Amino acid sequence: MKQSKKHLSAILAAALLGLAGLGFSTQSQSVSAAQAGEVVTVNYVPGYGIALWNSPQADHTFLGRTLGHGTAWKVFDVKTVNGNTWYNLGGDQWIDGKYTVDGQVSQAPSAPDHSNQANAYPWGQCTYYVKMVAPWVGSYWGNGNQWGASAKREGYTVNNTPAAGAVVSFAAGQLVGNWRADYTYGHVAYVKSYNAWNNTITITQGGMGFSNPTGPNTQTIGNAKAFTYIHR
Incomplete structure (x- = not known):
């Protein structure tokens, strides 16, 4: 099969773990783990990646790129070197x-939607309001600062x-x-909009401190990136 010469896109990773000190002989042969044309998925450490090499041989060179945990790649060739399986991902690119x-690998299940869950928060509290306007949030997430x-x-x-569309939680x-925000319970509100130019959010909210x-009680506040956001 003619191998693709298309380069893989660069994937940034924080560090490479446990890749040093690997010794291999120069003898190689085809093996039958994943076959050419099939797909393999990187199974490493979440948030990190594995090295992409120019060859499966002992004198190989790191190509300066890593493939992130959980990403899937088509296999173009398979070889073993000293009993270890290597996969070619097109051109001179080996893992x-x-x-x-x-x-x-199947994607992780999505977060639950609590839209069918009754609003269990006390009437007139900030948590009660947010559950009304964002029904997907949980009814038992605690105080605003615990959300x-x-x-x-x-x-x-x-x-x-x-x-x-996010929910914003404020610390006590x-x-x-x-x-x-309350010095014990914090606060929670619904984000109507975000202005990246001046880093402000416009929120709607409830609570016994409002008339x-x-x-909805609408407010625009700055320093938007200092708060905690929950995204659906």
Whole structure:
């Protein structure tokens, strides 16, 4: 089979783990692990990658690129060197087969949607309001300052990246514009929009401190990347 000369796109990884000190003989032969034309998936450490080499031989050269954990690649050729399987991914691009599994790995299940779950939060609280406008959130995530940890445990993406449609959680005592979140329970709100130019978010919220406890009470606040966001 004619091998593809198309280069793989560069994949950035934090570090390479456990790739040093591998010795190989110069004798090689075809083997039948994954076959040419099949797919292998990198099975390493989440957040890290495996090295891409120019050859399966002992004097091979690192190509300066890594393939991330969980990514799947088509195999063009298979060889063993000193009993270890190597896969060719097109051209002079080889990976060590011991860091892969045959086939394409299924994606992790998505975070649960709690839209059919009744609103169990106390009437007039910030948590009650957010559950009304974002029904996909859980009804038992605790106080506003606990929502990030609760959502993360369920598989939601939780970070400091502002985005419209996300839920924003404020730590206990954290500034929310010109006032502070409760010093014990924190605060939670719904993000209507994000302005990247001046790093502000416009939120809607509820709470007993507002004239309309069940909301919507709209507010635009700065320093948007200082807060915790839960993404659906």
